[in-house]
Amino acid sequence: MDGETMDARTLMRDLGARARAASAVLATATPEAKRAAIEAAADAVAARETDILAANARDLATADARGLSGAMRDRLLLTPERLRGVAEALRAIAAQDDPVGQVIDAWERPSGLRIRRVRTPLGVIGVIYESRPNVTADAGALCLKAGNAVILRGGSESAQSSAALHGALCAGLRAAGLPEDAIQLVPTTDRAAVGAMLADMAEFIDVIVPRGGKSLVARVQAEARVPVFAHLEGVCHVYLDAAADPAKARAIALNAKIRRTGICGAAECLLIDRAALETGRRALGDLLDAGVEVRGDAECRALDPRVVSAAADDYGREFLDRIIAARVVDGVGGAIAHIRRHGSSHTESIVTEDDRAAARFFAELDSAILMRNASTQFADGGEFGMGAEIGIATGKMHARGPVGAVQLTTFKYLVEADCALRP
Amino acid sequence: MDGETMDARTLMRDLGARARAASAVLATATPEAKRAAIEAAADAVAARETDILAANARDLATADARGLSGAMRDRLLLTPERLRGVAEALRAIAAQDDPVGQVIDAWERPSGLRIRRVRTPLGVIGVIYESRPNVTADAGALCLKAGNAVILRGGSESAQSSAALHGALCAGLRAAGLPEDAIQLVPTTDRAAVGAMLADMAEFIDVIVPRGGKSLVARVQAEARVPVFAHLEGVCHVYLDAAADPAKARAIALNAKIRRTGICGAAECLLIDRAALETGRRALGDLLDAGVEVRGDAECRALDPRVVSAAADDYGREFLDRIIAARVVDGVGGAIAHIRRHGSSHTESIVTEDDRAAARFFAELDSAILMRNASTQFADGGEFGMGAEIGIATGKMHARGPVGAVQLTTFKYLVEADCALRP
Numbered sequence: 001m002d003g004e005t006m007d008a009r010t011l012m013r014d015l016g017a018r019a020r021a022a023s024a025v026l027a028t029a030t031p032e033a034k035r036a037a038i039e040a041a042a043d044a045v046a047a048r049e050t051d052i053l054a055a056n057a058r059d060l061a062t063a064d065a066r067g068l069s070g071a072m073r074d075r076l077l078l079t080p081e082r083l084r085g086v087a088e089a090l091r092a093i094a095a096q097d098d099p100v101g102q103v104i105d106a107w108e109r110p111s112g113l114r115i116r117r118v119r120t121p122l123g124v125i126g127v128i129y130e131s132r133p134n135v136t137a138d139a140g141a142l143c144l145k146a147g148n149a150v151i152l153r154g155g156s157e158s159a160q161s162s163a164a165l166h167g168a169l170c171a172g173l174r175a176a177g178l179p180e181d182a183i184q185l186v187p188t189t190d191r192a193a194v195g196a197m198l199a200d201m202a203e204f205i206d207v208i209v210p211r212g213g214k215s216l217v218a219r220v221q222a223e224a225r226v227p228v229f230a231h232l233e234g235v236c237h238v239y240l241d242a243a244a245d246p247a248k249a250r251a252i253a254l255n256a257k258i259r260r261t262g263i264c265g266a267a268e269c270l271l272i273d274r275a276a277l278e279t280g281r282r283a284l285g286d287l288l289d290a291g292v293e294v295r296g297d298a299e300c301r302a303l304d305p306r307v308v309s310a311a312a313d314d315y316g317r318e319f320l321d322r323i324i325a326a327r328v329v330d331g332v333g334g335a336i337a338h339i340r341r342h343g344s345s346h347t348e349s350i351v352t353e354d355d356r357a358a359a360r361f362f363a364e365l366d367s368a369i370l371m372r373n374a375s376t377q378f379a380d381g382g383e384f385g386m387g388a389e390i391g392i393a394t395g396k397m398h399a400r401g402p403v404g405a406v407q408l409t410t411f412k413y414l415v416e417a418d419c420a421l422r423p
Numbered sequence: 424m425d426g427e428t429m430d431a432r433t434l435m436r437d438l439g440a441r442a443r444a445a446s447a448v449l450a451t452a453t454p455e456a457k458r459a460a461i462e463a464a465a466d467a468v469a470a471r472e473t474d475i476l477a478a479n480a481r482d483l484a485t486a487d488a489r490g491l492s493g494a495m496r497d498r499l500l501l502t503p504e505r506l507r508g509v510a511e512a513l514r515a516i517a518a519q520d521d522p523v524g525q526v527i528d529a530w531e532r533p534s535g536l537r538i539r540r541v542r543t544p545l546g547v548i549g550v551i552y553e554s555r556p557n558v559t560a561d562a563g564a565l566c567l568k569a570g571n572a573v574i575l576r577g578g579s580e581s582a583q584s585s586a587a588l589h590g591a592l593c594a595g596l597r598a599a600g601l602p603e604d605a606i607q608l609v610p611t612t613d614r615a616a617v618g619a620m621l622a623d624m625a626e627f628i629d630v631i632v633p634r635g636g637k638s639l640v641a642r643v644q645a646e647a648r649v650p651v652f653a654h655l656e657g658v659c660h661v662y663l664d665a666a667a668d669p670a671k672a673r674a675i676a677l678n679a680k681i682r683r684t685g686i687c688g689a690a691e692c693l694l695i696d697r698a699a700l701e702t703g704r705r706a707l708g709d710l711l712d713a714g715v716e717v718r719g720d721a722e723c724r725a726l727d728p729r730v731v732s733a734a735a736d737d738y739g740r741e742f743l744d745r746i747i748a749a750r751v752v753d754g755v756g757g758a759i760a761h762i763r764r765h766g767s768s769h770t771e772s773i774v775t776e777d778d779r780a781a782a783r784f785f786a787e788l789d790s791a792i793l794m795r796n797a798s799t800q801f802a803d804g805g806e807f808g809m810g811a812e813i814g815i816a817t818g819k820m821h822a823r824g825p826v827g828a829v830q831l832t833t834f835k836y837l838v839e840a841d842c843a844l845r846p
Binding site: 024027028107109111112113115120122123206207227245247248251252255259340358362363364366367368369370371372373374375377378380383384385396397398400401410411412413414415416417418419420421422 | 447450451530532534535536538543545546629630650668670671674675678682763781785786787789790791792793794795796797798800801803806807808819820821823824833834835836837838839840841842843844845
């Protein structure tokens with residue numbers, strides 16, 4: 001261990017201890033204080049537009065000097081319009097219901113116990129992300145809304161932009177009288193800081209949320225010694241059943257693939273019931289007409305000559321592009337078997353008018369989200385009515401599906417009685 | 424790695440793969456089939472009484488030859504009466520509501536999405552326990568009730584007894600037409616099997632539940648690569664507030680300590696408000712009169728000369744015996760500070776008639792269970808109305824407090840629409 005690594009560990013543990021202390025204050029902060037802090041942060045983002053854009057310009061200059069690719073540069077870019085979007089997202093989070101203290105269940109027992117299960121913050125969240133600077137604002141505000149302290153570790157490419165946005169969040173905390181340690185940005189790009197967050201801060205961090213590409217998420221899942229809320233991949237499937245309404249099937253397959261191809265809810269594989277080949281042929285034609293590369297098995301290629309041959313590893317692959325795998329299967333059972341083998345437990349949709357086929361699809365698959373006659377692109381906290389989300393989780397523990405403020409909480413039991421003794 | 428260790432790993436991974444396969448069947452098993460299996464297991468326990476007691480006698484003979492202590496021998500002992508208790512516990516689990524498929528939430532969105540959040544099994548549970556053979560039956564049945572496959576790893580002392588009880592569970596599964604691999608007992612006492620469950624079977628085991636002493640739980644928490652539902656210790660506190668009703672204070676302090684001293688919900692520390700010294704003096708006197716050793720600070724010793732001097736590490740210590748630590752604190756704030764420092768996040772009780780003091784105690788502590796005017800001995804799944812429990816968890820993820828069948832589930836979102844496309 002060299003000196004620099006040692007310093008990063010010490011720095012991170014100090015950050016962790018301060019976050020833990022701040023979390024105790026946040027846990028009893030009023031809904032009004034948290035709302036005021038997030039609104040004041042939105043005001044500060046607007047007021048500091050010039051400074052934030054200047055910081056972003058410095059990041060972009062470094063990126064250009066390093067020859068950053070177009071997509072990565074676009075993720076990094078802030079514009080006046082995007083910055084207004086950041087402020088609006090903050091105001092939307094401020095306006096959401098405060099989850100802390102919500103009574104989830106309440107019941108009484110013959111012994112006289114009156115039991116309530118109420119939401120409480122998780123404590124301290126660690127967020128590790130890549131180049132999008134807006135994650136600094138979104139994740140900071142969502143964690144605060146749920147009463148959690150947060151340690152934000154952004155990518156080195158967006159260091160200046162994230163620091164400028166973090167400054168606006170701190171201004172919000174100050175304005176509301178909340179501790180600034182509630183939202184901390186790791187002030188070093190030393191990669192040892194990430195290692196410390198994953199393996200060396202279990203007493204200070206309750207959950208890690210990675211936001212970024214597959215390699216980042218895989219590393220976090222492999223190395224973290226605390227729970228991780230994440231999905232590794234979104235290999236979402238659309239299955240066109242024998243009893244699919246043809247018009248719905250075509251519209252859903254097209255929307256699920258092409259509305260936005262770079263999001264985790266985009267469809268990556270189209271499964272066609274052998275009893276619905278004509279519907280499948282039309283759906284494939286729509287995709288091909290829209291410029292999508294379809295990689296199919298021999299039966300799909302027989303439906304449309306523009307379909308190219310799928311390699312074995314095209315099934316279960318997250319393209320995040322205008323490419324889709326396709327395959328003919330034997331009914332809902334065949335679709336379930338394919339998804340069990342190749343899916344990533346994120347989101348799958350069945351298009352069918354047959355209640356029994358839908359019921360079987362819902363029962364026998366255990367993805368976080370299962371849909372009927374809806375586009376997989378709806379896999380989103382906003383579309384679910386949860387407000388902003390910090391991401392989508394596919395683990396079985398705690399948070400599954402969209403992770404919004406409510407999912408960033410845990411609970412405790414509050415029990416009241418008039419002198420209850422156990423016999 | 425020697426040959427035997429290698430064999431244990433291969434054996435365990437085979438067990439894991441079979442459990443995973445069985446879990447897919449169990450996930451869609453009907454409530455009736457699961458209930459029938461557990462009832463048939465209860466019948467088999469009764470029908471096989473002679474064989475099970477003979478197996479237990481063999482375990483006891485081995486234990487006696489090894490000079491096992493009285494308490495450990497008692498935990499191992501089965502009697503006709505205890506075996507009737509095992510069968511009754513199975514019938515109670517059979518009679519509980521089936522959690523799988525329960526709709527937790529349901530709502531509609533302007534987009535036309537109809538969203539339900541429904542309970543689903545976790546998958547495969549690993550249970551690692553020590554000498555109590557009844558855990559074989561309880562844990563096996565609870566996991567089955569929640570639609571999970573389970574891998575049971577009992578202590579070597581109870582190997583014969585556990586195998587006999589496991590035979591009854593398998594008879595139940597057969598009678599109901601469910602796969603016997605749904606409840607597997609690790610057929611080796613090789614300690615490498617535990618290592619494999621903790622570190623080497625993340626693809627086969629979703630959650631580990633350790634049942635036993637602190638050293639077992641600590642090892643599992645340190646080594647497990649999958650989530651753990653457990654509590655390391657139950658260092659439960661009773662705080663007698665200035666506004667405590669004196670009669671309630673005395674009754675609750677006594678019940679919380681002495682009803683049963685060996686359970687995790689037993690009080691291990693009595694905190695006395697400096698403004699309630701007379702109530703505290705009487706509560707200490709009741710405990711001392713009942714033969715409890717009270718280890719207190721100077722102020723407690725001044726209240727009753729029978730109080731002995733507490734060592735620094737008596738605070739935060741789980742005695743599991745007729746011993747209690749005691750301390751005078753400054754009001755509810757002092758009690759909260761003491762519990763934050765020394766507690767184990769299990770269960771704490773405030774005795775007070777003051778709603779504001781109770782509200783502060785509830786808000787500022789984040790133990791899994793907080794009580795007012797009730798004995799900490801109520802920290803129990805049965806007393807909470809959850810039916811049987813597999814244990815009490817103090818982690819912040821997923822299951823907290825008593826872990827019954829409902830807590831051994833996760834959920835998925837089921838989304839229905841009439842052709843919903845995302846704009």
